[in-house]
Amino acid sequence: MTGFHTPFDGAGGGSSGALVPYPGQGATRSFPPDYFYNVNKQQNSRILRYARTDIINPVLRYANYYIDGPRMGSTFAKIASGAAAAIDCGIEFPLGTYTQGTFGGVVGGTIANGGELSSDPITITIPKGSIFVERNNFQCAAGIIITENGGYAALGDKWEGAVSGLANKVMGGTISNASFVYAAISITSQIDQPSWMPLGDSLTRGLVDTIDPPGDKGFLARLIGPSAGYILAAEEGLQAAHVVANNDYLISLASSVSHVPVALGTNDILIGGKTAAQIITSLAAIYNLFPTKKVLGCTIIPSPVFTAPQHVIRQTVNDFIRSRTHFELADPVETDRNSNTAKTGMFNADNIHLNQTGFKTVAAYPPNVALLNRLMAG
Structure with missing residues (x-):
């Protein structure tokens, strides 16, 4: 049995079953976004992760919504940002070496308001146990969405935002702060x-x-x-x-x-x-x-x-x-x-x-x- 939604036999509440290769999360530290800020319209993020299996040609998935948690309205519902968003992404591995991500064969994609968007497979192999960095640039006329469960400076996470004029640093450049991040909600490859x-x-x-x-x-x-x-x-x-x-x-x-x-x-x-x-x-x-x-x-x-x-x-x-x-x-x-x-x-x-x-x-x-x-x- 193969496929995106059925990674192993005997799923659900019973026995552990036998895994077959499937598109699964091979990296640590993915989080759904849970905060919306309508002043800034642009942001760069740099998020450190560990590969816990060989990650080959990863697909990065991004959200244009946030979870309405205690710092917002506390309904715990999925809330759309309010407008379509532009996303650009890449992988930094080894550290200091940058590989551009694409969407539909071109640099940069558009995430529908309230939707998700997956990159094309990025042509890179990240061996099990390696440290790598996801870099992204997000722009939305309604505002930015972030996760407050990331942004740890000691790990190398960085973030910066602006109303306008922010340079895209997916392919390199210093990102200044580390209070929070916007991150891919999943990083999948065949595992x-x-x-x-x-x-x-x-x-x-x-x-x-x-x-x-x-x-x-x-x-x-x-x-x-x-x-x-x-x-x-x-x-x-x-x-x-x-x-x-x-x-x-x-x-x-x-x-x-x-x-x-x-x-x-x-x-x-x-x-x-x-x-x-x-x-x-x-x-x-x-x-x-x-x-x-x-x-x-x-x-x-x-x-x-x-x-x-x-x-x-x-x-x-x-x-x-x-x-x-x-x-x-x-x-x-x-x-x-x-x-x-x-x-x-x-x-x-x-x-x-x-x-x-x-x-x-x-x-x-x-x-x-x-x-x-x-x-x-x-």
């Missing part, structure tokens, strides 16, 4: 190993996690990133109920991966006031959004701010999650299963988010590493 789309909230996003090389942030990216490419689909405040209501962009993103771990539920309890039954219903609906993918559950961690009734909800939902293939996020940071007591030194001062020690502890938890290794082996 024969799993690729991943961690789906979650601020914990999956790695909020308050301290970034360090190679730039994988949050428990799932820290677990997966050293071995495989991923698209990090995570927004602060995201609830399972939001995904049930707004998921078209996630289905599109998932077309470039084989595995989707779902780490949701905390905000449904803390913010949404949902019952265990409601959360379980939402999670089941999300698992069914990706019928051709290997979908994994992720247990809900014991945030110290949970009340006793909220911990009962968490335990009931976790029992449901543990009934399928899952990553165990709770046990590594809880004194005992269902003790409702967090281990010392794992949480940030807000008692909702893990600190770097907590994120690293979950990522290094032996059952999680063993499951990842089994799934990576096919």
